[in-house]
Structure formats: structure tokens, C-alpha cells
Amino acid sequence: xxxxxxxxxxxxxxxxxxxxxxxxxxxxxxxxxxxxxxxxxxxxxxxxxxxxxxxxxxxxxxxxxxxxxxxxxxxxxxxxxxxxxxxxxxxxxxxxxxxxxxxxxxxxxxxxxxxxxxxxxxxxxxxxxxxxxxxxxxxxxxxxxxx
Numbered sequence: 001x002x003x004x005x006x007x008x009x010x011x012x013x014x015x016x017x018x019x020x021x022x023x024x025x026x027x028x029x030x031x032x033x034x035x036x037x038x039x040x041x042x043x044x045x046x047x048x049x050x051x052x053x054x055x056x057x058x059x060x061x062x063x064x065x066x067x068x069x070x071x072x073x074x075x076x077x078x079x080x081x082x083x084x085x086x087x088x089x090x091x092x093x094x095x096x097x098x099x100x101x102x103x104x105x106x107x108x109x110x111x112x113x114x115x116x117x118x119x120x121x122x123x124x125x126x127x128x129x130x131x132x133x134x135x136x137x138x139x140x141x142x143x144x145x146x147x
Contacts, residue, residue, distance in 0.1 A: 009036045013047045018144040019133050020044050020053045024060040030067055033060075037075055041082060049083040051140075052133045054126070058094040076118045088136040089120040090129035 008028050012021045022040050024033075044050040079087045119136070123129040137143040 008032070009039075011036075011039060011043055013043060013050065015047075016144065017130065017134065018050060018052060018137055018142070019130065020047065020050045021056070022053065023056040027060045030070075033067060034070060034075075037071070041075075041079055044079075044083055049085075051083050051085055051087050051142075052137055053087065053089045054092070054129055054133060055089060056092040056126075058092055079118065085140070087118045088133060089118065090133050091120060091122045092126060092129055093122050093124060 008024065008026045010023045010025065012023075013019075014021060020040060020043055022036065024036070028036065040053065044053070076087070121129075121132060123132070134143065
């Protein structure tokens with residue numbers, strides 16, 4: 001069930017999995033992109049402080065240095081404080097994004113994020129991403145009960 005949708009972004013909560021799913025349908029300028037992250041935080045809070053996010057980046061460029069810096073210095077600490085724990089994020093990236101996802105700059109961003117109570121990983125298929133998020137829920141002791 002979609003809880004937020006525009007022509008450029010959709011946001012769903014999968015109660016059966018306990019996962020928040022954000023999908024960008026096209027590129028957005030930085031202020032609008034930041035707004036989608038703020039919408040995810042509000043939705044996560046509304047759904048029991050959901051800290052397990054699947055973010056589909058395949059139809060938008062990977063974040064640049066400015067957004068990565070904003071995420072690391074402002075948004076990530078806010079998320080951890082608001083949701084009472086670390087954020088686990090599985091990013092879906094396409095083959096056209098592999099070079100950027102595996103760059104030294106992105107590696108540095110991911111290491112910095114992990115030191116700030118944010119655990120991001122890149123995946124090229126949704127099934128593996130969901131499996132990783134569910135495994136993290138198991139480890140955290142917050143796996144939703146089967147319906």
C-alpha cells in the first residue's frame with residue numbers, strides 16, 4: 001500500500017516484512033531529494049520506528065558529495081535519534097550505476113555512514129536486498145510475526 005507518491009517518488013510500507021520501500025522514478029534536484037528522505041523518516045516513525053529501508057536508486061543518479069555530506073552530517077544522526085537505533089538501508093542500484101556504487105568516494109561515504117549508526121549496502125536485485133534486511137531484523141530481535 002502506497003503511503004506517499006508523486007510522479008517522481010513512491011513510498012510504501014510492507015507490514016508483512018517490516019520494511020519501508022522508497023522508489024525514485026526519476027532524477028530529482030537536491031532539495032526535492034532531501035524532501036523524499038524527510039518523508040521516509042516521517043513514514044518510518046509512523047510505522048513503529050521502522051529502521052529497515054529498501055531504497056530503489058535505479059532510475060535516479062546516485063547521490064553526489066553534497067547529498068552524501070547532508071545525509072552523513074545532518075540526516076543520519078537525526079534518523080538514529082528519532083528511530084531509537086541504527087538505520088539499515090539496502091540500496092538497489094542498476095548496472096549503469098555500478099562504477100559509482102563501487103567507487104572509492106562511495107566506499108568512504110559508506111564507512112562514514114556505518115560509524116554514525118547507519119548501515120548501508122548496495123544490491124543489484126531486490127530479493128537479496130530484502131533477505132539482508134530481514135536478517136538484520138532477526139539479529140536486532142525485531143522481525144515481524146508472520147501474518
